[in-house]
Amino acid sequence: MSNVVVIGSQWGDEGKGKVVDWLASRADVVVRFQGGHNAGHTLVVNGTSYKLSLLPSGVVRGTPSVIGNGVVIDPWALSREIGVLSGQGVTVTPDVLMIADNCALILPLHGHLDRAREEAAGKGKIGTTGRGIGPAYEDKVARRAIRVCDLADPDSLDMKIDRLLTHHNALLKGLGAKTLDAASIRAELEEIAPHILPYARPVWRELAAYRKMGKRILFEGAQGALLDVDHGTYPFVTSSNTLAGQAAVGSGMGPGGIGYVLGITKAYTTRVGEGPFPTELFDDKGERLGVRGHEFGTVTGRKRRCGWFDAVLVRQSVKLGGIDGIALTKLDVLDGFDTLKVCVAYRLDGKEIDYFPSSMSEQARVEPVFEEMEGWTQSTEGARSFAELPATAVKYVRRIEELIEAPVALLSTSPERDDTILMHDPFED
Numbered sequence: 107m108s109n110v111v112v113i114g115s116q117w118g119d120e121g122k123g124k125v126v127d128w129l130a131s132r133a134d135v136v137v138r139f140q141g142g143h144n145a146g147h148t149l150v151v152n153g154t155s156y157k158l159s160l161l162p163s164g165v166v167r168g169t170p171s172v173i174g175n176g177v178v179i180d181p182w183a184l185s186r187e188i189g190v191l192s193g194q195g196v197t198v199t200p201d202v203l204m205i206a207d208n209c210a211l212i213l214p215l216h217g218h219l220d221r222a223r224e225e226a227a228g229k230g231k232i233g234t235t236g237r238g239i240g241p242a243y244e245d246k247v248a249r250r251a252i253r254v255c256d257l258a259d260p261d262s263l264d265m266k267i268d269r270l271l272t273h274h275n276a277l278l279k280g281l282g283a284k285t286l287d288a289a290s291i292r293a294e295l296e297e298i299a300p301h302i303l304p305y306a307r308p309v310w311r312e313l314a315a316y317r318k319m320g321k322r323i324l325f326e327g328a329q330g331a332l333l334d335v336d337h338g339t340y341p342f343v344t345s346s347n348t349l350a351g352q353a354a355v356g357s358g359m360g361p362g363g364i365g366y367v368l369g370i371t372k373a374y375t376t377r378v379g380e381g382p383f384p385t386e387l388f389d390d391k392g393e394r395l396g397v398r399g400h401e402f403g404t405v406t407g408r409k410r411r412c413g414w415f416d417a418v419l420v421r422q423s424v425k426l427g428g429i430d431g432i433a434l435t436k437l438d439v440l441d442g443f444d445t446l447k448v449c450v451a452y453r454l455d456g457k458e459i460d461y462f463p464s465s466m467s468e469q470a471r472v473e474p475v476f477e478e479m480e481g482w483t484q485s486t487e488g489a490r491s492f493a494e495l496p497a498t499a500v501k502y503v504r505r506i507e508e509l510i511e512a513p514v515a516l517l518s519t520s521p522e523r524d525d526t527i528l529m530h531d532p533f534e535d
């Protein structure tokens with residue numbers, strides 16, 4: 107019996123929320139360990155859709171849920187999210203939700219800076235979610251962040267806000283923008299503090315206790331391996347490490363607590379925002395994937411770019427992320443295509459290569475080498491056993507396993523919680 111870490115193996119939106127919600131029935135606690143409210147995880151239970159950004163997907167089932175220290179928290183966004191969920195009948199109390207008291211906060215100034223930079227960058231923009239994620243992580247690493255525990259220590263707030271504004275006001279002055287006032291930031295923080303503090307505690311202690319009791323811990327990653335700040339398509343990435351190793355650091359647990367790494371993998375490829383995408387489709391097939399897969403961002407509503415499955419990229423994520431097995435999602439979206447293409451290698455300056463290079467210019471130049479596969483006309487939507495799948499769909503799944511060098515542990519065939527096929531239980535590995 108082991109813990110399970112769920113990570114995205116592509117550019118996010120692979121269906122992590124659905125899979126985490128499904129697995130949460132087998133887990134004792136669910137833990138987010140990086141990212142912030144740039145994440146948008148949708149799960150559907152008996153036709154009702156729940157959209158989560160900061161809250162771990164375990165809360166919908168009432169499974170104890172933890173926001174670990176690696177997450178950057180916008181307390182206003184969190185408070186709104188708790189409100190929306192309670193309107194849907196999901197109560198989030200300090201019995202269910204625990205927040206690491208050493209999480210760095212996202213303040214309104216981070217969102218403003220994120221959006222102002224994107225606007226100023228014009229064509230060179232990253233295409234961020236505009237939620238202030240990058241600026242908040244920058245302040246954390248620069249040791250000037252305000253953290254959750256600081257909300258409980260009003261006497262020290264002035265000094266911390268001054269330190270933060272020494273940096274930010276210099277930046278704003280340089281840009282010819284209005285500078286910020288410490289007193290109003292303090293007032294905002296004092297106003298939001300009582301909404302957050304009841305959940306705050308040293309969660310590493312609780313997690314250590316769970317481990318000691320042999321309980322099952324399910325880690326919920328946000329974004330995906332190709333958005334990882336070190337290993338992704340830099341600079342078109344997010345500002346955190348999204349790979350499984352981060353689960354240990356971002357929750358306050360040793361690497362031995364990680365267990366089975368489940369890479370959530372869409373049966374085709376999507377990406378939101380700018381950056382390289384070798385298998386992107388610009389024709390009616392790409393349009394069809396987007397329409398059938400409802401590929402619109404949960405957070406920003408932006409249309410997701412769509413393309414064929416890229417086995418080179420996912421194989422790279424398997425190696426980088428230590429992925430033991432994958433959950434293959436959205437297979438049903440491929441129903442009805444006569445033929446399907448899978449990228450099996452790249453051509454770079456006339457030479458074939460079997461990996462995605464690090465350099466931005468090389469990433470932009472690689473051309474996909476495709477293998478064509480026969481599609482299927484029957485519907486796989488809602489299939490709940492492998493035997494229900496048409497032979498060519500089975501062939502597609504098997505070929506993906508071979509190319510990415512990892513087995514399929516779970517298969518998802520619709521947004522609904524129970525339209526899921528278990529091939530191999532990650533908790534029993």
Ligand code: GDP
Pocket residue numbers: 114118119120121122123124145146147148149150370398399400404435436437438439518519520521
């Ligand atoms: P996440 O960010 O990885 O949690 O993924 P998102 O929730 O942003 O995007 C995945 C979308 O696909 C959501 O709207 C899910 O409800 C939906 N989804 C998940 N699994 C499946 C599936 O197997 N089939 C279909 N058609 N939709 C799915």
Ligand code: IMO
Pocket residue numbers: 114117118119120144145146147232233234235236237238239240327328329330333342343344345378379380
């Ligand atoms: P989930 O958890 C898809 C992308 C943004 C942008 C880049 C940087 O739902 O899979 P940021 O705001 O993080 O600085 O933006 O990362 N991005 C995501 N794309 N799914 C996500 O999360 C994403 N979170 C960030 O579109 O390209």
Ligand code: MG
Pocket residue numbers: 118119120145146147148404
């Ligand atoms: Mg998402």
